[in-house]
Amino acid sequence: MCAQSIxxxxxxxxxxxxxIILDTIQSEITAQLKVQPVLQSQFQDCKVxxxxxxxxxxxxxxxxxxxxxxxxVTFEGESLCRSTEFTTNxxxxxxxxxxxxxxFDEYQDVIRFEENLCRSLKSATSKSMPPIxxxxxxxxxxxxxxxxxxxxxxxxxxHHRVSKYQTIQIYDTVDxxxxxxxxxxxxxxxxxxxxxxxxxxxxxxxPPDLDGQKVLILGGGDGALLAELLNLHTPPEHTxxxxxxxxxxxxVLEFMPSVAQSKNGNVLSVLKGPCEDRxxxxxxxxxCGNYEILEWxxxxxxxxxxxxxxxxxxxxxxxxxxxxxxxxxxxxxxxFLKNIxxxxxxxxxxxxxxxxxxxxxGNQEAVEDFLSSVRKMANQLSLEVELETCEQFVPSxxxxxxxxxxxxx
Numbered sequence: 365m366c367a368q369s370i371x372x373x374x375x376x377x378x379x380x381x382x383x384i385i386l387d388t389i390q391s392e393i394t395a396q397l398k399v400q401p402v403l404q405s406q407f408q409d410c411k412v413x414x415x416x417x418x419x420x421x422x423x424x425x426x427x428x429x430x431x432x433x434x435x436x437v438t439f440e441g442e443s444l445c446r447s448t449e450f451t452t453n454x455x456x457x458x459x460x461x462x463x464x465x466x467x468f469d470e471y472q473d474v475i476r477f478e479e480n481l482c483r484s485l486k487s488a489t490s491k492s493m494p495p496i497x498x499x500x501x502x503x504x505x506x507x508x509x510x511x512x513x514x515x516x517x518x519x520x521x522x523h524h525r526v527s528k529y530q531t532i533q534i535y536d537t538v539d540x541x542x543x544x545x546x547x548x549x550x551x552x553x554x555x556x557x558x559x560x561x562x563x564x565x566x567x568x569x570x571p572p573d574l575d576g577q578k579v580l581i582l583g584g585g586d587g588a589l590l591a592e593l594l595n596l597h598t599p600p601e602h603t604x605x606x607x608x609x610x611x612x613x614x615x616v617l618e619f620m621p622s623v624a625q626s627k628n629g630n631v632l633s634v635l636k637g638p639c640e641d642r643x644x645x646x647x648x649x650x651x652c653g654n655y656e657i658l659e660w661x662x663x664x665x666x667x668x669x670x671x672x673x674x675x676x677x678x679x680x681x682x683x684x685x686x687x688x689x690x691x692x693x694x695x696x697x698x699x700f701l702k703n704i705x706x707x708x709x710x711x712x713x714x715x716x717x718x719x720x721x722x723x724x725x726g727n728q729e730a731v732e733d734f735l736s737s738v739r740k741m742a743n744q745l746s747l748e749v750e751l752e753t754c755e756q757f758v759p760s761x762x763x764x765x766x767x768x769x770x771x772x773x
């Protein structure tokens with residue numbers, strides 16, 4: 365069982381005495397307990413003392429902000445509201461919920477309590493929030509790049525595995541179909557075709573003509589971008605995808621096959637075919653020869669291409685996001701992206717394009733800093749580039765994402 369918090373705010377028409385406010389809050393809690401007789405024995409000797417009411421597994425805290433005539437009430441405990449119960453594996457479980465006695469049967473009971481307390485306090489307005497579930501290994505809450513908090517609609521954990529490189533999870537969700545989560549971060553969902561199309565090209569309404577072109581995908585282990593390119597009316601002549609973690613590809617192939625589905629079948633199905641094994645490098649090729657998947661490190665592959673003078677018309681960087689800050693491990697991620705960019709520009713044909721996903725719109729400062737880094741790096745390499753950004757709302761990210769396309773003149 366998880367810890368829960370219910371938050372309520374009241375703006376008073378006029379400030380009553382603090383004792384009156386506390387007595388009113390306790391009176392309404394006592395009335396709510398009459399609805400839940402099984403809990404009455406736990407609370408029968410409880411009294412509001414100063415700003416706290418504590419008994420058993422529930423703590424009620426109230427605070428008065430005199431200058432604003434605002435009263436806040438916070439409920440904390442393990443048995444607050446049945447409809448938002450999460451089990452230890454972070455998924456709602458109705459069977460477990462029914463066996464627990466809760467202060468409120470459902471969130472509508474919370475709203476009714478809030479409305480009753482609003483009238484008793486003679487409050488001008490009031491607002492309550494659905495219970496926040498805390499203390500979970502996989503929190504249902506994510507933060508946007510603009511520091512907004514969102515609750516993710518997980519319903520069932522489908523797959524969980526720790527690979528050599530990261531923790532891989534796949535969940536069912538209410539709104540987005542199945543979603544791939546890597547190291548606790550949303551990666552892609554079955555609903556996110558707009559994400560893939562925005563990375564593919566800046567004009568999502570007009571698919572590009574890639575006839576005769578050689579394309580490189582760095583990362584992209586979910587197979588979505590590779591499938592999107594092969595589904596084009598004029599697909600590339602050849603596409604190479606370089607993904608380090610085979611277990612990501614295997615998980616998607618088994619549990620989220622729709623995201624990697626092309627018109628000629630699942631692009632990740634080549635993993636079940638012949639493998640050219642060269643130790644740290646494993647190569648899987650499609651039967652028709654129009655694409656290959658390399659299980660290898662992207663930086664090593666770019667250095668190999670540079671040494672062999674191999675060039676590409678388009679390079680997609682479908683790796684890590686642009687970090688929100690530049691300290692600690694985030695600094696390492698930023699330097700990694702800059703290294704990928706520098707190597708990519710050296711194996712990109714004149715007139716070619718380098719495309720990547722950056723971050724959310726709320727992280728605009730990081731976007732501008734990275735654009736500046738792109739111009740600086742191109743200047744160091746004596747290359748002339750043109751930059752284009754585009755934005756699209758990505759369903760499973762629940763925010764607008766920024767994509768970058770760099771054109772080498």
